Structure formats: structure tokens, C-alpha cells
């Protein structure tokens with residue numbers, strides 16, 4: 327049985343949510359430094375009567391439990407990220423950042439305030455659901471390895487064991503109140519490589535006495551493309567881009583070494599895993615064949631979000647009831663990074679987007695831009711979808 331949409335109740339509490347968002351916006355804190363933000367969140371959760379509040383989870387993370395009164399059941403985790411960015415804000419408003427060089431330019435201030443609003447309404451609806459909601463406020467989404475992984479390592483998905491997770495992100499390119507969703511991959515896996523190819527330098531006129539790392543690099547760069555063209559399912563897709571080649575600085579000297587850097591973007595976890603193995607193999611194999619050596623450093627970024635079909639269907643269904651069919655759209659696959667992905671690899675999850683664009687008010691700037699802002703009216707639908715979907719999920723399981 328689907329619950330009522332809760333939208334009127336979120337309309338009513340919007341002013342309080344906006345006040346919280348503006349407080350966070352005025353006092354931005356960077357990744358893993360969210361001390362004041364976490365303290366503010368904790369105080370709010372205590373005020374609301376949220377149980378089992380844990381602080382300092384995976385750094386500055388905070389979790390709390392809202393237990394339904396209709397009996398035991400599953401646990402759904404709702405997530406917000408809390409960190410700001412090292413950007414000098416250019417928005418002129420009475421809530422502009424009070425800290426020069428730090429700014430909530432991605433909307434994480436909105437996510438944190440919205441999740442507090444969701445907690446407030448769910449506390450008033452404990453009689454209407456079974457199981458429990460875990461609210462989770464995480465540090466450091468912006469800086470890999472990120473706060474999600476740290477919180478998971480610190481037990482955030484245990485005690486009580488989480489069965490499903492829902493997260494949201496505000497979207498600057500989507501009109502206020504529009505909800506967008508996607509089943510399957512929701513972001514790209516993004517990893518980097520730095521390789522030093524060691525040859526043996528010498529005179530450019532006597533190549534037979536040298537091992538040329540520039541030629542090894544050239545062979546390798548071309549061979550890397552076959553990882554996509556010949557080894558990756560065309561319906562899956564991946565990108566290997568070599569973005570820097572650094573070697574030598576003379577016309578007539580074969581250098582000792584060449585450094586090659588690049589990035590790999592993948593959609594499926596299997597392809598990501600294969601790339602992490604095959605890229606180093608190709609570097610080492612070709613270097614060895616040609617008498618050199620390759621020293622490979624693999625730098626893991628965030629994996630790709632995997633949106634579960636059933637959880638996403640519950641979110642989409644709630645969204646249609648709240649925002650209307652015309653305001654609920656399927657998202658194309660974006661290649662951005664987002665560490666909600668770590669949760670989505672542990673439990674069935676849905677990460678959806680809530681529009682916060684308002685062209686009439688000039689709120690059109692993209693995420694991470696110094697003029698980025700959000701249309702706060704858009705929060706109502708995002709919060710209502712999160713809370714309604716959480717209750718629907720719990721009552722169906």
C-alpha cells in the first residue's frame with residue numbers, strides 16, 4: 327500500500343528547512359572538516375528525538391535511527407553529504423558564505439537541510455510505517471577516497487543492518503521541483519594512471535645502443551585503445567584517455583624515461599575491474615618486450631553508482647504522485663563521479679535528482695561555479711519523494 331505523498335507537510339516546514347540551508351550556506355566547511363555542520367546536525371536530530379545518534383562516524387559523519395511503530399521490518403538508509411568546496415563565492419545574497427574561499431557550490435548545504443526536514447516529518451509519522459529509517463550525514467563527497475567509504479568501514483551500514491539506501495542530489499540543469507531517476511549505472515567509475523617507462527638514454531644517432539622510452543610510450547598509447555575497441559562489450563562502453571606524455575627536452579638525445587598519465591572511465595564494475603588489471607599489464611608487457619620497464623601507479627577514484635530496479639521503481643512511483651507524471655523524467659547516463667556509489671554497491675539503492683533551477687531568478691549556474699545557487703522551492707518535491715519512498719519501501723518489505 328502506497329502512503330499519502332506527505333507533500334503538504336513539507337510545504338509547511340519549508341521555511342525551517344530553508345533557514346537551515348542558509349545557515350549551512352553561510353558556514354561552509356571543506357571535506358573531512360565538517361565539525362560545526364555535524365554538531366548542528368546532531369543538535370537538530372536530538373531536538374527531533376531521533377534515536378541512537380552516532381557522531382564521528384568515518385570522520386565527521388553522523389547517523390541516527392527513526393523506528394516505525396508498525397512492527398519490525400527492514401531498514402532503509404537516507405543519505406546526505408555535508409562538505410563544501412574551496413571556491414570564492416560570487417552570489418550576492420543575504421546568505422552568502424561568510425568564509426572567504428569556501429562555498430557550498432554543489433548544493434550539499436541543501437542536501438543536509440533537506441534530510442533534516444525529512445527526519446522531522448518521518449518522526450511525526452512513526453505510527454505509519456514498520457521497520458526503521460537510518461538517516462546518514464556523510465563527510466567529504468568532493469574529495470576521493472571520500473566519506474562514504476570511510477563511514478562504511480566504520481560500520482555505518484550495520485547496527486542496525488541497512489537493507490536499502492536512497493540518496494538525492496539537487497540539479498542545476500533541471501527546473502525546480504522536477505525529479506529525475508535512472509535504473510542501472512548512474513555515474514561513471516573514474517580512475518587514473520601514472521606510469522614511468524624506464525628505458526636507457528643515449529645519442530639520438532645511435533638508437534641501437536639505447537632503449538627508447540618514447541617509442542615504448544607511443545606503442546603503449548596506441549595499444550591501450552584496443553582495451554575499449556577489442557576487449558569491451560560495445561553495449562557497455564568505456565573510455566581510456568592518455569592525457570599527458572612527458573619525456574625528454576632535446577632534439578638529439580634519447581631520454582632515460584618517459585612519463586604517461588591518463589584516466590579511465592567505466593560504467594560496469596566488471597569492466598572497471600578488468601581495466602585496473604589490463605592497463606598495467608599492457609604498459610608492463612610492451613615495455614618488457616622492448617627491453618624497458620614500466621612502473622605503474624593506479625589511482626582509484628569512485629566506482630559507478632548502481633541504481634537498483636526495485637528501489638528506483640518505488641522512488642519513481644512516489645515521484646509521479648508528488649510531482650506529476652510530466653515532472654518526472656528518466657536521466658541520461660552522466661559520467662560524473664559521486665561516492666554514493668559505495669553504498670549502492672553494498673545494498674540495493676536509488677540515487678535520484680531534484681531540480682533547483684529557476685531561470686526567472688537567474689538561478690542557472692552549474693555545480694562548482696562561483697555563482698551556483700539553488701531555488702529552494704524545489705526542495706519540497708525532493709524531500710517528499712525521499713520520505714514517501716522510504717515509507718513505501720518499508721511497508722512493502
Ligand code: NI
Nearest residue numbers: 432433467495
Ligand atoms: Ni555534489
